[in-house]
Amino acid sequence: MRILRLLTAGESHGPAVSALLDGIPPGLVLDESHVNRRLAMRQGGYGRGGRQQIEHDTVKVLSGVRKGVTTGAPLLLVIENRDSRLDETPELTVPRPGHADLAGHIKYGIGIREVLERASARDTAARVAAGAVAELLLQRAGCRIFGRVTALGDVDSGLAFPAVPEDFAGADESEMRCPDDDATTRMKEAVDRARENGDSLGGIFQVAAFGVPPGLGSHVQWDRRADAVIAHAFMSIPAIKGVEIGPAFANARLPGSSVHDEIVPGGGGGYRRLSNRAGGIEGGITNGEPVVVCAAMKPIPTLAAPLKSIDISTGEEAPASRERADVTAVPAAVVVGEAMLALVLADMLLERTGDDRLPKGPR
Numbered sequence: 001m002r003i004l005r006l007l008t009a010g011e012s013h014g015p016a017v018s019a020l021l022d023g024i025p026p027g028l029v030l031d032e033s034h035v036n037r038r039l040a041m042r043q044g045g046y047g048r049g050g051r052q053q054i055e056h057d058t059v060k061v062l063s064g065v066r067k068g069v070t071t072g073a074p075l076l077l078v079i080e081n082r083d084s085r086l087d088e089t090p091e092l093t094v095p096r097p098g099h100a101d102l103a104g105h106i107k108y109g110i111g112i113r114e115v116l117e118r119a120s121a122r123d124t125a126a127r128v129a130a131g132a133v134a135e136l137l138l139q140r141a142g143c144r145i146f147g148r149v150t151a152l153g154d155v156d157s158g159l160a161f162p163a164v165p166e167d168f169a170g171a172d173e174s175e176m177r178c179p180d181d182d183a184t185t186r187m188k189e190a191v192d193r194a195r196e197n198g199d200s201l202g203g204i205f206q207v208a209a210f211g212v213p214p215g216l217g218s219h220v221q222w223d224r225r226a227d228a229v230i231a232h233a234f235m236s237i238p239a240i241k242g243v244e245i246g247p248a249f250a251n252a253r254l255p256g257s258s259v260h261d262e263i264v265p266g267g268g269g270g271y272r273r274l275s276n277r278a279g280g281i282e283g284g285i286t287n288g289e290p291v292v293v294c295a296a297m298k299p300i301p302t303l304a305a306p307l308k309s310i311d312i313s314t315g316e317e318a319p320a321s322r323e324r325a326d327v328t329a330v331p332a333a334v335v336v337g338e339a340m341l342a343l344v345l346a347d348m349l350l351e352r353t354g355d356d357r358l359p360k361g362p363r
């Protein structure tokens with residue numbers, strides 16, 4: 001990010017996770033209830049593990065705000081962990097395939113516990129808090145972000161690419177964050193089956209931003225391309241292994257005449273598109289259409305019926321370690337995806353509109 005800067009800190013079972021968000025201009029009403037709503041959404045979803053029953057995430061804003069309004073100084077957002085017992089957590093010696101355990105141990109020469117405490121997706125609570133602030137900024141500019149689960153394991157909702165925010169209506173009410181009731185039921189059954197088998201599930205989710213002004217990002221340099229910035233942000237979410245802008249993989253199988261979005265006159269001498277298969281970005285620049293991102297999440301690595309592994313203290317074969325874990329976290333990952341999209345779009349918006357004042361209203 002070029003204007004906003006975000007660093008997070010904290011261990012899964014440390015006293016807190018926190019986000020230091022620098023670059024938010026002065027004058028933004030920091031609605032803590034909005035941040036807390038987003039944090040609660042991240043904790044929800046069918047298939048989550050016991051940790052979510054313990055934690056009741058709420059944000060403490062420790063700097064950068066006076067009388068509820070940002071001052072332009074860095075924001076320190078802190079979410080305390082109720083399950084705080086870092087020094088008492090047991091040592092682990094058998095790495096879980098698919099987690100950071102073994103790679104982190106080999107890289108740093110530290111214990112698996114030290115690796116997993118920071119690799120844990122508990123960190124995504126801090127990102128969601130920061131993203132909620134970015135979302136408040138985007139709302140000022142008339143931009144809204146929505147997300148939904150489109151597939152869970154082998155259950156495909158069949159939901160197509162969105163055209164309007166209403167396509168996401170009902171996602172908030174669904175335990176799978178999927179606006180299709182029938183698909184929600186089938187997804188929940190798939191979670192139940194996975195749980196019974198000691199297994200886990202991944203899935204696919206979609207996040208879209210409506211009201212994004214044209215001109216965010218740039219074609220002139222590789223690291224300023226909006227699609228590249230968005231892909232980086234999504235791939236930084238733990239367990240996200242694929243990102244798609246618009247229906248990119250379907251587009252790859254079609255001729256250009258069926259893919260590219262024809263340009264027709266819009267109101268007031270502007271332009272309009274007859275479709276949005278580009279997902280709102282051409283040449284690394286937003287084109288005024290909704291920005292649509294899909295992400296593939298791999299199944300949760302911690303399995304109740306563990307896979308083969310090796311005890312690093314003895315070199316002997318052993319079943320992988322077990323920790324309290326989610327069967328699936330795709331409904332939670334949607335909320336993290338919304339936060340990451342909000343952060344990078346807010347950053348690009350500030351870069352375009354000037355970084356020391358809040359952006360003006362919708363254009």
Ligand SMILES: Cc1cc2nc3c(=O)[nH]c(=O)nc-3n(C[C@H](O)[C@H](O)[C@H](O)COP(=O)(O)O)c2cc1C
Nearest residue numbers: 099100119121238239300301302325326329332333
């Ligand atoms: C919201 C969310 C919750 C997660 N919950 C768990 C969990 O309970 N147990 C687990 O082993 N992995 C969980 N993961 C996935 C791991 O954090 C992730 O697989 C791990 O950090 C390894 O990183 P990688 O998958 O990106 O390689 C979760 C991920 C997200 C986004």
